[in-house]
Amino acid sequence: MATNRFVGYLESRKNITGSACGLLGLALTFTGVAGPYWPVVVLGLYGAGALIAPPERPTLPDFPDPSAQLDEIRADFTILQDYLSGVDLPPGTATRLRALTDVLDALLAPGWVAEILAQDPEGVHQVSRAVRQDIPEAVDAFVRTRWWHRMTPGQDPPEHHLERQLTLLNEEAHHLTTTLRETESSRQESHTRYLEDRQQ
Incomplete structure (x- = not known):
């Protein structure tokens, strides 16, 4: 059950958006913008991305047509x-x-x-x-x-x-x-x- 939740979170919009923002943080690190605080920048951008991501929409019930x-x-x-x-x-x-x-x-x-x-x-x-x-x-x-x-x-x-x-x-x-x-x-x-x- 815990494995299913973990896999579900990996595929969620929150994780995908957070990961994209985290990659942006890594890009800032490699360009020297983030400086020595790059872990905080990467984690902060990941968290911000996860927060702004649209919520997961439950699957509609499959009623017969x-x-x-x-x-x-x-x-x-x-x-x-x-x-x-x-x-x-x-x-x-x-x-x-x-x-x-x-x-x-x-x-x-x-x-x-x-x-x-x-x-x-x-x-x-x-x-x-x-x-x-x-x-x-x-x-x-x-x-x-x-x-x-x-x-x-x-x-x-x-x-x-x-x-x-x-x-x-x-x-x-x-x-x-x-x-x-x-x-x-x-x-x-x-x-x-x-x-x-x-x-x-």
């Missing part, structure tokens, strides 16, 4: 689809779920749409939350509640809640696609204005 995040969500979406294919849902509910997964599939498909999504951190978070939390939790709660409903009939059917949840998730997904579309439209309009301004 948005494209890498989408790759992970894409892999989880494949797992989710495998899970959903084994769940028996009422026809109407299955249609709502398919509509939702079709939108998510279109957003996550590699290409320019996914590139636009990757530039929207909130959108990436929303898709991630839908894939990893909202959809599996809604479907799993339905499966578990359906069993209890069969044991104690007469209560509100669990598919009503699932249908409502899927409707809300569909609305969120369509709101996201609208937001992304408006972002692209705004970019197109900005480019038009830029070209128009160039003609003036």
